[in-house]
Amino acid sequence: MILRGSMAIEDGRLKIGGCDVVQLAKEFGTPLYVVDEAMFRSRCREYRAGLSAVYPKSRVIYAGKALLNAAICRIVEQEGLALDVVSGGELYTALHAGFPADRIYFHGNNKSIEELEMALDAGVHRIIVDNFDELELLEALAKSRSVVPDILLRVTPGVEVHTHSYIRTGHLDSKFGFSLHGGMALKAIERAVASPHLRLRGVHCHIGSQIFDITAYDAACEIIFEFLARAREATGFAPEELNLGGGLGVRYVEVDHPTSPAEFVAHLAQIVMREARRWRFELPALLIEPGRSIAAEAGTTLYTVGSVKEIPGVRTYVAVDGGMNDNPRVALYQARYEAIVANKADAPKTNRVTVAGKLCESGDILIWDLEAPKIQPGDILAVFATGAYNYSMASNYNRLPKPAMVLVADGSAELIVARETFADLVRFDRIPARLRDARDQAAAAHDGEPLKRASWR
Secondary structure, eight states: OOOOOOOEEEEEEEEEEEEHHHHHHHHHHHSSSEEHHHHHHHHHHHHHHHHHHHHHSSSEEEEEESOOHHHHHHHHHTOEEEEEEEEEEHHHHHTTTTOOGEEEEEEEEEEEESHHHHHHHTTSSSSOOOOHHHHHHHHHHHHHHTTTOOOEEEOOOOOOOOOOGGOOOOSSOOOOSEEEEHHHHHHHHHHHHHOOEEEEEEEEEOOOBBBBBBBHHHHHHHHHHHHHHHHHHHHOOOOOOOOOOOBOOOSSSSSSSOOOHHHHHHHHHHHHHHHHTTTTTTHHHHHHHHHHHHGGGEEEEEEEEEEEETTTEEEEEEESSTTTTOOOOHHHHOOOOEEEEGGGSSOOOOEEEEEEEESSOOOOEEEEEEEEOOOOOTOEEEEOOOSSSSTTTOOOOOGOOEEEEEETTTTEEEEEOOOOHHHTTTOOOOGGGGGGGGGHHHHHTTOOOOOOOGGGG
């Protein structure tokens, strides 16, 4: 087990950001997402300083889909990063938080009319166009508004990477982008260059996520520059910007050995400069979009143990008060995690247990075969590296409220996402008139609150 960021063990308890996580669980309840502010900021700075040191024109764009709320937007802004959003909801969150629109990049493979209108009205910095239908729609919307948005075209280079099949995005058979195969991407460039209502600035490519072998970027970059040379010959277009996406892997378990952000950006810079020289291009601005590698290890999820079930000679199940609703990655990607019993952090690990969630699914398992001390109901379990794609992908399955989130730093903790309540779960429910009866009249008389019953008290 590897402690991350500002984690420490003191008096047998786990601390993050100087905060005793057992006390955090007591004060804010569980499940609870905990974000280590210092570690999140440190990763932002590693990327920004590392890239600016090795490449003359560059920008780091935080991929908001990994973890996004108003407080995270504010940290990203303060650290000088731009922001990548992929939906109207993410864009609204950023604008609501006051994030500068001229530092927002808008992605997505099926942007709606309303989303594109929001982006145009806000004046986002770049819209990354994913397909011909979007290109036509954006062109019409821009014309009707008498604006000329700056765009990038997302291209798929046909590169296979060693990661889970669900998070490969740069291979030929992908829902994302204009394929280089069959001339699709070249036609897109021809169309964009010819349009008086769009301003093509460059191309975007993302080959996948949780990548440990960064030489996969070599092949992608070589293929893209070869394509750009053909596009230049056919259209005269030369890119001002090259966005190589994100995807750097992170350490979820001890056997993972990711490349550091500094080494990663130095590698990318070297490839781009080499290929630009090879094909005689003026050096384009290099953009990257890290998300997971900034947020993942800065996050920890706290759970309270509810029951311990031992099946002699088979397995011991430790059930916690969350599960696949707050962390679907295990069920979706067979993701692996490490954890510690926070209130017994330095106790000898004498047992092997499987951590199960409370949802009504046999597949609701968070960790198989965790080495741990003797676990009892009421213990606090801290699961590491849950900052990326946990809160973002959380659901209300089994009608469970989504957890709260706190930001910790220098011994203090502040709530940045409030815990959902049972009332929140029914807030948008409606009973049709033909189904209403005396109970609904009584509830209306109580300002819409459900009638109290003895079993609820």
